[in-house]
Amino acid sequence: MVGFRTLKRVAGEIRRDVRAAQERDPAARGVGPAEVFAIWPGVHAILAHRVAHALYEARVPVVPRVIAGFSRALTGIEIHPAACIGSGFFIDHGMGVVIGETAKIGDDVTLYQGVTLGGTGFATGKRHPTVEDNVTIGSGAKLLGPITIGHGSKIGANTVVIHDVPPNSTVVGNPGHPVRIDGRRPEGPDADWVHLPDPVADAIKGLASRIGALERALAERGGDPSEVGPEPELPQVRPARGPNPAGG
Numbered sequence: 001m002v003g004f005r006t007l008k009r010v011a012g013e014i015r016r017d018v019r020a021a022q023e024r025d026p027a028a029r030g031v032g033p034a035e036v037f038a039i040w041p042g043v044h045a046i047l048a049h050r051v052a053h054a055l056y057e058a059r060v061p062v063v064p065r066v067i068a069g070f071s072r073a074l075t076g077i078e079i080h081p082a083a084c085i086g087s088g089f090f091i092d093h094g095m096g097v098v099i100g101e102t103a104k105i106g107d108d109v110t111l112y113q114g115v116t117l118g119g120t121g122f123a124t125g126k127r128h129p130t131v132e133d134n135v136t137i138g139s140g141a142k143l144l145g146p147i148t149i150g151h152g153s154k155i156g157a158n159t160v161v162i163h164d165v166p167p168n169s170t171v172v173g174n175p176g177h178p179v180r181i182d183g184r185r186p187e188g189p190d191a192d193w194v195h196l197p198d199p200v201a202d203a204i205k206g207l208a209s210r211i212g213a214l215e216r217a218l219a220e221r222g223g224d225p226s227e228v229g230p231e232p233e234l235p236q237v238r239p240a241r242g243p244n245p246a247g248g
C-alpha cells in the first residue's frame with residue numbers, strides 16, 4: 001500500500017525535476033510548471049524512470065522494462081530501470097541519451113542530447129559511470145566504463161571520457177582531457193602524464209647515431225663508402241603529438 005509519505009516524497013521529486021528544467025533550459029524561462037510537465041521530453045523520461053526504478057527496486061517483474069521501453073519510444077531517451085538517479089535531474093532535448101544499468105547519478109546533474117553513460121564490453125558488475133552532484137555533460141559526450149566524474153565537473157560536447165575526472169574540472173576532446181581544474185589551466189612539470197621521457201628510446205637513439213658515426217669514420221679511413229648504411233630511421237616509440245591530458 002502506497003502511504004501518504006511516499007506520495008509526498010514523489011510529489012516533491014516531480015516538483016524538483018520540473019524546476020530543474022525551468023532553471024536550466026533557457027527555452028523554459030517564463031514557461032509555467034504545468035506546461036513543462038506536459039511537454040518537456042526530458043521531464044517525461046525522468047518521471048517514467050522514477051516509476052520504473054521504484055517498481056524495479058520492489059522486484060516487480062517485466063513492468064519496469066515495459067515502462068522504460070515506452071518511455072524510450074516516446075522520448076528517444078533510454079534509461080535502464082536499475083540506474084540510480086538523484087533529484088533535480090534534467091535532460092535537455094533528450095533524443096539519443098542512453099543510461100546504462102549500473103550507472104549512478106547524483107543530484108542536480110544536467111545531460112544534453114546524445115549522451116551515453118555506457119559500458120565498454122561484456123563485463124558484469126559495476127560497468128557504467130558514476131556521475132557526482134552538479135555535473136553537466138554536453139551533447140554527444142560518451143562516458144564509458146566504471147569511471148567517476150567528480151562533482152561540479154563539465155564534460156564538453158562530443159567528448160569521449162574513459163578515465164576518472166577530478167571534481168570541478170572541465171574535460172574536452174577524444175580522449176577526454178582536463179582543460180580546467182578549479183577554474184585554472186593545469187600546468188607545471190608534472191601536469192603532462194602522457195608525454196613522459198622514455199629513457200630506453202633515448203638510449204637506442206644514442207647508440208644508432210654512434211653506429212652511424214663509426215661507419216662514416218671507417219669509410220673515411222679507406223673502407224668502401226657504399227658499405228656505409230643510411231642513417232637508421234627510428235620508430236617513434238612515444239607519442240610526440242596529441243593533447244596533453246592535463247591540457248597545460
Ligand SMILES: CC(C)(COP(=O)(O)OP(=O)(O)OC[C@H]1O[C@@H](n2cnc3c(N)ncnc32)[C@H](O)[C@@H]1OP(=O)(O)O)[C@@H](O)C(=O)NCCC(=O)NCCS
Binds near residue numbers: 112
Ligand atoms: C566544455 C564546456 C562545458 C565549456 O566549459 P568552460 O569551463 O566554460 O570552458 P571554456 O569555454 O572556457 O573552454 C575551455 C577550453 O576547452 C575548449 N572547449 C570547450 N568546449 C569544447 C568541446 N566541446 N570540445 C573541444 N574543446 C572544447 C575551449 O576552446 C577552451 O580551450 P582553451 O583552453 O584552449 O581556450 C562547453 O564548451 C560545452 O561543450 N558545453 C556543452 C554544451 C552543449 O552540449 N550544448 C548543447 C545545447 S543543444
